[in-house]
Amino acid sequence: MQSAPMKQLTPLSDTQSQRDERRIPIDRVGVRALRYPMQIRDKAREVQHTIATSTLTVDLPHHFKGTHMSRFVEVLNEFGPELHVDNIHTILRELTQRLHSVSAHVDFEFPYFLTKKAPVTGSPGMMDYTARFSATLEKDVIDFVVTVIVPVTTLCPCSKAISVHGAHNQRGQVTFSVRFSEPIWIEDLIRLVEESASSELYSLLKRPDEKAVTERAYENPVFVEDLVRNIALRSNAVPEITWYRVEAENFESIHNHNAYALIEHRKE
Amino acid sequence: MQSAPMKQLTPLSDTQSQRDERRIPIDRVGVRALRYPMQIRDKAREVQHTIATSTLTVDLPHHFKGTHMSRFVEVLNEFGPELHVDNIHTILRELTQRLHSVSAHVDFEFPYFLTKKAPVTGSPGMMDYTARFSATLEKDVIDFVVTVIVPVTTLCPCSKAISVHGAHNQRGQVTFSVRFSEPIWIEDLIRLVEESASSELYSLLKRPDEKAVTERAYENPVFVEDLVRNIALRSNAVPEITWYRVEAENFESIHNHNAYALIEHRKE
């Protein structure tokens, strides 16, 4: 019968801090798919509680074997059982200090709710969106990108033009990212996208509202191309936006594949 | 410095076959999320190559500690690098014999394609669906369920009735499962679903086709309730179908949530 070889333990040795000889630096290393409760102050000046799915990384110089994964979680925990998004800058600085790195990157994606009134009856409903904060600190410079993922109605201009009645329409989804010179409210980015579509969506619509929304969409047909161009035009007119990337994807009601368009633009 | 304790190996002992004393039988045990190439003969009498995601399980009597997971994969492999769905019955029998079980269950879900012609121009396109074969062998009786997942267009009757022009419509998805007394073609189940919707979907539509599809949907409005009832009615009229379960989910173009309906029925 075989028996296991004696093992020389190196208990609690810091394997990660050992010297690495491969001479290959790592661009990003850290933790991913970490869920964490988060608070965010919305434009109505109320605190909104949500849950972020996060990625936290740093760079790793070529001479270290590994990073210390537990420190990423420790840094989050220091801000308490519910993280506030205002702390993102501090988190980035803490990560570079605690992990002796040149750069740090964080990414928090979370559901975001707005109370929205139905267009005719004014019935209030909670409308859900997704938002994402991506921030990178490198040599004391912070690069911050805010993204909103906004569902909308799109109604096909071609289908409307050629059909005796009706026009195919569908739920579409816009992923809109911006860099900015002055802080911008998530609400304002959502609004900019919703005004660029055939209609915005609601969680609660009574019959007079449904009539209004149906007719509004029919009167404002947009291709997926129109949708991204409308958003680009509006973004060009907002001086605080210095860069944007807009993707639109329509879950076509007449096909089992999607229509897609993308514009990315950095202002001079 | 600590060192590891000597280990008494029991090399290659059959841990799974040890006696278990907890006196708890297991309903199903096996492998899941196993991808495997598969062949299926379609109604046009051609062989279609696809890829199944499969679950294979057996029951485990209370006195065995574990099942032998590798045998599930061995049984599949015996049918070669590409499995043919006609072998499902044999696979079930092999599983009960090789794993000394009373029952066996398999589940194969796979993409399925039909060549479909556009309604006016006749342009052909490959339309994709999802199908699933679920089969259970227990005491020599096989229970076989076929499921098709079919995307369709639904146009809202209420929105049409109250609006000056247009009507909201969207992609919907029907999950339709049947038990049967005589084999039924996947194609016939798909057809039954598509005829119950406002319109079927196509992968390729030229402008005259788009006009026809838009107008057809407008002339055939269905609620999610109508959709499941239409399918139930048609199923009632097919004598080979002995049981059915139909779920429909509409990805509403005016909401960010879905409309949903379900009917399950066993014929006497």
Place this chain on the structure above:
Amino acid sequence: MQSAPMKQLTPLSDTQSQRDERRIPIDRVGVRALRYPMQIRDKAREVQHTIATSTLTVDLPHHFKGTHMSRFVEVLNEFGPELHVDNIHTILRELTQRLHSVSAHVDFEFPYFLTKKAPVTGSPGMMDYTARFSATLEKDVIDFVVTVIVPVTTLCPCSKAISVHGAHNQRGQVTFSVRFSEPIWIEDLIRLVEESASSELYSLLKRPDEKAVTERAYENPVFVEDLVRNIALRSNAVPEITWYRVEAENFESIHNHNAYALIEHRKE
């Protein structure tokens, strides 16, 4: 040039309330994939804010053409911008009354967090789980099912027994549902599952903790079969639990498919 036919509008007519002649009742109809902010009181007597993904349905008698989808959302809204789970019974009653149905069904699935201390250093961390409340009201009787989805470590007994050193282990996921005679805390269900595995998981582990967790898993090997049986045994010993269903799925570290086991049991 064609022009659209005159349309006779039936503005704001209640299409849903029209008589249906197909004589087919619908088992469940309503809304699905609706996200809503939710509060839950946890065992530490604090309010936890989370976000539920919900399904709300009622039955529909054969003589009605459709249900009124907006009322599902109205019922939720009446409980304010943040729903409290204690209101589930009231929501069910409201749904049957407002929608004139015999039965109603709701389903809320949400992330759930526990502060957990690392086993040696005691460092606190936020550990995330998923919980689900499914409740059906039919003829004044409520059927309530609580589900917890708990990630765990499983270490293979066979691999340990036959190998000179080491043993393959992996993250597994347990989906554990119960019916009960007295209310049970989510925390207690999670604990019951975690004690049945090779080790529980943590969000934060320092080196002494990692050593303890690694050794604990090695000393407590469990097959997926052992895991579901351990949970069944413990459930049998909890008198408040009247029914349970436990599924375990191991994301095997040596295969690209999963090991799976299921036990369902109703106590006499």
Place this chain on the structure above:
Amino acid sequence: MQSAPMKQLTPLSDTQSQRDERRIPIDRVGVRALRYPMQIRDKAREVQHTIATSTLTVDLPHHFKGTHMSRFVEVLNEFGPELHVDNIHTILRELTQRLHSVSAHVDFEFPYFLTKKAPVTGSPGMMDYTARFSATLEKDVIDFVVTVIVPVTTLCPCSKAISVHGAHNQRGQVTFSVRFSEPIWIEDLIRLVEESASSELYSLLKRPDEKAVTERAYENPVFVEDLVRNIALRSNAVPEITWYRVEAENFESIHNHNAYALIEHRKE
């Protein structure tokens, strides 16, 4: 009672070809999430049948209102009901010609199978991977990126060093993309990744194989950092590879979040 206004139809007019005055060119526009049967020749010189999920786009100059979505699908269809990957260059050229664009981009992601023998018993099994071909044609230059997504075993060096016995290990996933000066086999990219991990995965392992795989992983511990560095080192040694990007994600068996690392490198 209201009635619908007369509608001036512009039947079959080409809305997409209308002049657009917003002066905003679109970077990419086309179809997404389109499933299509595909053939690929593998290194064993056999044809493998699979199913691709594809994206096809072109750029759109500022003066056109829309692209012609149906032409994307027509181009695919011309290659028959089963596409061969060797036709990707031709597809790109066809897209730019048929859609009058300067550039075209395609993306095909598909399951890919290899017959792999267990390390001791030699038992054959079908091991599944995912591969992706992304290609862009711009001004007659083609930029081609091949990606393989490879599941592996990783065993933690720190956990091994500090524990009396055992070491936590788990399934990890590597996403490895390359540009190249000479064509490279998918098989060779998969091999390069598998040799860089603690162990490769198998679909079928008998007991002697499981012993060998467990011991091999224990003898070859790798952090997620080691994994990406090993792949980078090997890629540096393959002259045909001119650029690479490697991401590794470990589904940690002791945490409910993942460890992650990334290296991207362009050779001079």
